[in-house]
Amino acid sequence: TATMKSELHPSVKTCTSSESVLATVRGAKSPEASVYLSNRGNSIRQQQGILQAGFAHYGANRYDIDNPNVSQLTVSLCFPMQLTRSDMLHVDPALLQYGDWRGHTFLREAVAEFLTHYCHSPKLLKADNVVVMNGCSALFSCIAAVICDPKDAILIPSPFYGAITEDVQLYSDVKLFHAPLESEDGNEDGRLFHLTVSKLEEAMQRAKQEGVNIRAIILVNPHNPLAEIYTPNEMLSFLQFAKRCIHAIIDEVYMLTVFDESVTFHSVLSLESLPDPQRTHIMWGLSKDFAMAGNRIGTLYTENQDLVEALTKLGSFHGVTGTSQHQVAQLLQDREWISKEFLPENRRRLKAAHRYLTDELQTMDIHYLDSSATLYVWADFRKFLRSPSFEEELYMWRCFLKHNVVLSCGQAFSCCTPGWFRIVFADQQDHLQLGLSLSIQE
Amino acid sequence: TATMKSELHPSVKTCTSSESVLATVRGAKSPEASVYLSNRGNSIRQQQGILQAGFAHYGANRYDIDNPNVSQLTVSLCFPMQLTRSDMLHVDPALLQYGDWRGHTFLREAVAEFLTHYCHSPKLLKADNVVVMNGCSALFSCIAAVICDPKDAILIPSPFYGAITEDVQLYSDVKLFHAPLESEDGNEDGRLFHLTVSKLEEAMQRAKQEGVNIRAIILVNPHNPLAEIYTPNEMLSFLQFAKRCIHAIIDEVYMLTVFDESVTFHSVLSLESLPDPQRTHIMWGLSKDFAMAGNRIGTLYTENQDLVEALTKLGSFHGVTGTSQHQVAQLLQDREWISKEFLPENRRRLKAAHRYLTDELQTMDIHYLDSSATLYVWADFRKFLRSPSFEEELYMWRCFLKHNVVLSCGQAFSCCTPGWFRIVFADQQDHLQLGLSLSIQE
Numbered sequence: 001t002a003t004m005k006s007e008l009h010p011s012v013k014t015c016t017s018s019e020s021v022l023a024t025v026r027g028a029k030s031p032e033a034s035v036y037l038s039n040r041g042n043s044i045r046q047q048q049g050i051l052q053a054g055f056a057h058y059g060a061n062r063y064d065i066d067n068p069n070v071s072q073l074t075v076s077l078c079f080p081m082q083l084t085r086s087d088m089l090h091v092d093p094a095l096l097q098y099g100d101w102r103g104h105t106f107l108r109e110a111v112a113e114f115l116t117h118y119c120h121s122p123k124l125l126k127a128d129n130v131v132v133m134n135g136c137s138a139l140f141s142c143i144a145a146v147i148c149d150p151k152d153a154i155l156i157p158s159p160f161y162g163a164i165t166e167d168v169q170l171y172s173d174v175k176l177f178h179a180p181l182e183s184e185d186g187n188e189d190g191r192l193f194h195l196t197v198s199k200l201e202e203a204m205q206r207a208k209q210e211g212v213n214i215r216a217i218i219l220v221n222p223h224n225p226l227a228e229i230y231t232p233n234e235m236l237s238f239l240q241f242a243k244r245c246i247h248a249i250i251d252e253v254y255m256l257t258v259f260d261e262s263v264t265f266h267s268v269l270s271l272e273s274l275p276d277p278q279r280t281h282i283m284w285g286l287s288k289d290f291a292m293a294g295n296r297i298g299t300l301y302t303e304n305q306d307l308v309e310a311l312t313k314l315g316s317f318h319g320v321t322g323t324s325q326h327q328v329a330q331l332l333q334d335r336e337w338i339s340k341e342f343l344p345e346n347r348r349r350l351k352a353a354h355r356y357l358t359d360e361l362q363t364m365d366i367h368y369l370d371s372s373a374t375l376y377v378w379a380d381f382r383k384f385l386r387s388p389s390f391e392e393e394l395y396m397w398r399c400f401l402k403h404n405v406v407l408s409c410g411q412a413f414s415c416c417t418p419g420w421f422r423i424v425f426a427d428q429q430d431h432l433q434l435g436l437s438l439s440i441q442e
Numbered sequence: 443t444a445t446m447k448s449e450l451h452p453s454v455k456t457c458t459s460s461e462s463v464l465a466t467v468r469g470a471k472s473p474e475a476s477v478y479l480s481n482r483g484n485s486i487r488q489q490q491g492i493l494q495a496g497f498a499h500y501g502a503n504r505y506d507i508d509n510p511n512v513s514q515l516t517v518s519l520c521f522p523m524q525l526t527r528s529d530m531l532h533v534d535p536a537l538l539q540y541g542d543w544r545g546h547t548f549l550r551e552a553v554a555e556f557l558t559h560y561c562h563s564p565k566l567l568k569a570d571n572v573v574v575m576n577g578c579s580a581l582f583s584c585i586a587a588v589i590c591d592p593k594d595a596i597l598i599p600s601p602f603y604g605a606i607t608e609d610v611q612l613y614s615d616v617k618l619f620h621a622p623l624e625s626e627d628g629n630e631d632g633r634l635f636h637l638t639v640s641k642l643e644e645a646m647q648r649a650k651q652e653g654v655n656i657r658a659i660i661l662v663n664p665h666n667p668l669a670e671i672y673t674p675n676e677m678l679s680f681l682q683f684a685k686r687c688i689h690a691i692i693d694e695v696y697m698l699t700v701f702d703e704s705v706t707f708h709s710v711l712s713l714e715s716l717p718d719p720q721r722t723h724i725m726w727g728l729s730k731d732f733a734m735a736g737n738r739i740g741t742l743y744t745e746n747q748d749l750v751e752a753l754t755k756l757g758s759f760h761g762v763t764g765t766s767q768h769q770v771a772q773l774l775q776d777r778e779w780i781s782k783e784f785l786p787e788n789r790r791r792l793k794a795a796h797r798y799l800t801d802e803l804q805t806m807d808i809h810y811l812d813s814s815a816t817l818y819v820w821a822d823f824r825k826f827l828r829s830p831s832f833e834e835e836l837y838m839w840r841c842f843l844k845h846n847v848v849l850s851c852g853q854a855f856s857c858c859t860p861g862w863f864r865i866v867f868a869d870q871q872d873h874l875q876l877g878l879s880l881s882i883q884e
Contacts (some may be wrong), residue, residue: 034748036689038657038718045752055540096736133739134576137758145613146483150592163758170756171587171613198800215480247478278478294538294764296576306476312485314612316579317606318759319767324737 017350044170050394050412051162054401095322101315102308103132103325110329111299115284117335118256119267121284129303132325133312134296135255136285138318140218143300144174144282146310147214147247153177155203155217155246157195159378159420161224162280177212179203183380183417192369193226193378195234197241216247221266222254225378225413225422229258232266236275240270243276250282256289256343259350261370269301286328288375291346296320299329319385350375350426357425375426382419393418468540468883486612492836492854493604496843499749537764538679543757544750545574545767552771553741557726560698561709571745573753574767576738578695578727580760582660585742586616588752589689590812595619597659597688599637601862603666603856621645625822625859626659634811635668637676639683639777660688661839664696664707667820667855668865669813671700672710678717681710685718692724698731698785701792702814711743720746721796729768730817733788738762739770792817799867817868824861835860 030046035046095104102108104286108127131269133139144154148175156164158178179200181193200217207214219238221230231236235250242248250268260266267282274280281302286291297320302308320328332338357377363370369377385392390411397409410420472488478698479487483503537546545551556627558567575581598606610616621642623635642659649656649727661797663672677692678726682692692710695710709724716722723744729735739762744750751809762770774780803810811822827834832853839851852862 020459031748031751037588037752038594040591040748041752044588044755045748047755059467094736096734098735104734133701134761134763135758138760141759145488146479149480149482166755167758171759229758231789254616258838292538293540294536295763300747304478305479306473306487307483309473309478310476310483313486313489313608317583318578319574319576319738321738321763323769324763327765354465 004345013356022086025131029175031356032183047146047166047170049162049166050397054406054408056398071096090323090324095326097318097322099322101319102324103130103320104215104329107132109213109324110332112301114332115267115282115299115301117251119179119269121267121269122272125301126270128305129301129308131302131308132298133298133311133315133318134287134320135287135319136251136283136298137163137167137262138296139298139300140164140249141171141285142311142314142318143216143249143307144168144172145314147306148172148174149213151175152213153207154249154410155179155200155207157181157199157219159193159225159410159415160218161220162412162414164218165414174215175212176218177203177207177214177309178414180414183420191228193228195230195238197237200241214246214381216249217242217253218249220250220251220253222257222371222373224254225408226369227374227376227377227378228369229263229265229371232271235266236267236271239275239280242279242297246278246283247279250280253285254362254374255284257346257350257375258373259347259354261347263372265373281307286331290331292343295324295328297324353425357423375422376422379421380419381421381425384419385419388418390418397421472608489608489612493850496676496839496848496850496854501860508820519679520647534764534768537768539764541761541764541767543754543761545572545762546639546764546771549574549767549771552774554743557709557711557724557741557743561711562695563709563711564714567743570747571743571749571750573742573744573757574762575740575742575757575760576762577729577760578693578725578740579605579609579741580738581725582606582691583613584753584756584760585658585749586610586614586687587756588614588749589862590614591655593617594655594657595649596691597621597642597649599623599641599661601635601667601852602660602671603662604854604856606660607856618660619645619656620856622856622858625862632752633670634696635670637672637680639679641863642680642683656688658691659684660740662692662693662695663710664699664813664815666816667698667818668811668851669715669816669818669820671707671815672815674713674739677708677710678713681849683715683791684721689721690718691724692722695725695727695730696816697726699788699792700815701789701796703789705814707815712727723749728773732773732784737766737770739766780820793868799865803837818866821863821865822861823863824859827861830860833861839863 005012024386028076030048033042067408073092100108103111105127108130111132112125112127115121116123119125133140133142136270143169148154149166153175154168154177156176156178156290158180160176160178165176179195179202180218181199205212219235219266220236222228223230233343239248252267255265255267268274268280269282276350281300281304283298283300285298287297300311344407354371354377356367358370361377361379368377371377381393381396384396393409393411397407408422408424410418410422413422452803471803472490475484476487483535485822504816507704545553547569550572553572554567554569555575556842557563557572558565561567573581575584586609590596590610595617596610596619598618598620600622602618602620607618621637621644623637623641625634645657659680661677661865665672681690694709697707697709709725710716710722723742723746725742726735727740729739742753796819798810800810803819803821807823808823811828813819823835823838824830835851835853839849842849849864850864852860852864855864
């Protein structure tokens with residue numbers, strides 16, 4: 001397989017802060033403080049990340065066929081045609097009025113049934129445990145606001161999807177505390193960036209020493225950016241670790257992207273029992289699994305009614321238009337179409353795109369983490385760095401960007417070791433071809 | 443006219459805090475602190491207001507025809523049939539992907555054109571000055587976050603739409619500082635609860651003495667709950683007052699509800715020039731003017747690009763689904779339908795409902811503020827109170843609610859004088875009839 005088993009490449013051992021690097025992501029200083037904004041407002045305005053910069057670049061060039069992209073930020077291999085069915089245009093007057101801030105009952109019922117089926121839950125999941133908001137960013141923000149006080153922290157293994165940093169910080173003033181996984185961390189199975197309970201223990205110990213108050217842990221499965229799928233036993237061990245006193249927020253937003261039929265993803269909702277059900281909260285959304293990031297829908301499943309009540313109070317900031325809720329409910333209820341048409345075709349295309357990309361990477365002798373899910377590959381470009389530093393990594397990222405090749409470099413995911421890149425393969429093959437050719441020319 | 447010119451009713455002079463009263467709105471104590479939530483989370487969960495309680499009651503009984511309501515919280519006299527047009531079901535693939543967090547360009551262009559026309563702007567308004575989010579609550583929350591630091595305050599004349607308190611507080615930790623208008627404040631025109639610059643000056647002076655840092659003023663025109671329309675000269679004087687150093691947030695969400703053809707509403711956007719354009723921000727939305735509170739759309743118009751940039755950073759928490767954005771743009775561009783069909787019919791029905799309600803109030807010798815806009819009437823029930831206290835007002839509100847008559851009492855709007863109620867008349871006439879009959883029986 002293409003999984004790396006040896007360490008041939010330069011690396012740095014220390015996890016240097018990349019804040020100063022981030023400050024110059026766009027090759028320019030962040031904007032001057034505005035006299036019209038508060039201190040908080042200025043710091044919000046000056047926020048800029050690599051993922052966001054890459055996305056802005058992608059968005060600006062999306063419709064220009066002369067600008068190929070090796071990568072884009074959301075899957076668009078499959079188009080959910082069901083959205084154009086005529087019954088999608090149902091406008092019940094009640095949909096135009098204020099609704100339940102947790103989401104309309106019909107939608108929460110549809111979500112509960114959908115998750116019961118696709119997560120293989122041993123019991124029927126309940127609509128009362130579902131909260132629907134306009135995206136997972138909104139859910140992260142809300143949850144951070146109500147389970148943390150300002151300056152509290154949430155534990156997260158790194159690398160991780162960098163946007164979560166802003167999700168919990170901008171409104172809620174909560175920090176992420178990293179449990180760093182390093183590229184040298186192969187265990188006996190040869191798994192790199194391997195997460196273990198002892199890594200979490202170490203991070204908790206360090207937080208305690210630094211006086212940081214950890215209120216929760218965020219676990220993303222399948223992982224972003226590693227694309228790793230954790231086993232039920234692994235997830236159970238992480239939940240047992242969390243049981244002591246902190247909440248576990250499980251993000252399963254890529255759960256339906258498993259494209260290798262020999263591999264099974266096990267949702268936390270499929271477990272016979274949870275170690276601490278009142279502190280275990282499962283997120284899902286349509287953006288990745290249904291290729292609809294523009295359809296602002298994120299769902300939370302939690303048995304904790306105190307949490308549901310608190311989130312409901314913030315619901316008016318994160319509401320979804322009634323007619324959209326109707327459309328999403330229709331979509332989720334169409335199991336025939338999802339299981340027999342959309343998912344098989346989406347998986348087939350993801351598998352083909354994944355194979356195309358990984359074949360090319362192998363040809364170029366670029367190592368990567370082998371995976372069976374998600375829309376991206378975590379690849380090792382360390383041998384191309386002139387020196388093992390985040391500055392060099394950023395320089396390489398800018399070179400790609402200059403040629404309209406949007407990769408995301410490791411520091412955007414708070415990766416400890418410079419030189420790793422996330423490559424999204426869910427794009428048209430001719431775009432991938434052109435992008436890879438350009439990469440080679442570099 | 444029915445405008446009150448004399449003061450016959452009991453009143454209290456002091457603006458007593460109604461917090462303890464609010465704490466028992468539902469006739470029960472607020473929930474115990476949850477061990478699963480942070481201090482902030484518990485205080486968010488324990489938030490409960492009269493408007494919200496009334497709405498919850500209304501929502502729970504909405505479809506029960508045996509439960510008449512004299513009032514509801516959003517207009518439903520006119521149903522915007524245009525939403526069911528077949529071209530509303532357009533699903534461009536780009537709508538399903540991440541978009542501009544200010545709102546898609548096509549929607550911001552449609553909003554700019556719409557506001558240029560219906561606000562009678564002397565110049566063409568620009569799409570770059572428009573921010574679209576999922577409702578005005580989201581906009582209030584965002585704006586408070588970026589122009590205020592935690593514990594700062596925003597000035598607002600009271601009574602005012604009470605939900606704004608939570609809008610600026612829950613996430614952004616900003617307080618509203620009240621400039622109280624009293625029912626005795628008739629000026630030479632006999633206008634009660636009359637707002638003047640000197641009232642704002644007084645409040646600013648008091649804030650200074652109390653060490654409160656005021657960063658902005660919120661002005662709602664047409665007013666909620668007074669239904670008053672401020673003249674261009676009045677608005678100019680308020681903006682001149684604000685010019686010194688604070689932002690002016692102008693909420694014109696009821697601008698198209700003027701149902702008396704002899705009366706003209708003048709938007710701040712119709713002014714030849716603004717005293718402080720960089721600190722003047724105008725909000726509008728579809729919820730009231732188009733009877734679509736469930737269609738989560740709020741718009742901001744501001745020339746301040748620093749503010750736009752800062753709000754954009756918070757956009758991922760308040761995004762609107764792409765297909766909804768398309769539908770709203772289609773609706774706003776259909777000027778023929780809006781001007782020739784929807785608005786005339788909506789105004790005709792509002793006028794009839796307003797006349798029906800005010801005739802009944804006159805028959806019952808209940809005074810009210812005369813008005814030509816909005817969906818509600820501000821009425822004086824002081825003579826029915828056994829004593830002039832907020833406890834009595836709340837008791838009366840509960841009696842109405844017991845009979846499924848949802849009025850909103852003055853303390854929900856931080857009114858200084860107990861005994862005033864807001865009555866929404868935008869409901870079916872048979873509901874109004876039944877509700878009023880029940881009121882009389884009390």
